Amino acid sequence: MVTINKETPLQDIGGGVVRKILSHAPNLMTVELHFDKGSVGAPHFHPHEQIGYIISGKLEYMENGEKRVLETGDTYYVAPNVVHGVVALEETKLLDIFTPEREDFLR
């Protein structure tokens, strides 16, 4: 089953961050995020496992207080309930992937 990006609604979640929920099913979800330069994904945690894929741009990824700069094509894996966050060092496009899906995003 396909999801066409340009037919998918953009959600402004504030602070220079917008997202599109792309293909998802109960066990797997993809979410495309656009960060303006300097915008922040504040540190948080959740029981879902996650991988982030940097589609384009550059960000500082923080996990458990440790920071790494990630660029186009790099990924990060987040185990359940690990505190993580990002700061966009440039305008950045990110694909966030979750298992199971984030039901809270669908309400």
Add this chain to the structure above:
Amino acid sequence: MVTINKETPLQDIGGGVVRKILSHAPNLMTVELHFDKGSVGAPHFHPHEQIGYIISGKLEYMENGEKRVLETGDTYYVAPNVVHGVVALEETKLLDIFTPEREDFLR
């Protein structure tokens, strides 16, 4: 835990297709694929659930005999054991995502 794309080995899987295994854990795996124009991901199936994200380019996606053209930013979801395949209509970069991980890719 991060995976740096340029430090990750490229695997030539033949027929104009190369792949990089990026972040993965038992429940979640990301694989970046590069298809030369005209190259093919032959129809196949597996018990893993999958989402494909078109990073750039254009491909024809086939699922259960039905075809759709997908472009940059589009996604497809594949339920367990559903027959699916792709043909690259242009040089295409694809992110394939699996739950659980494809242990066969790690041998």
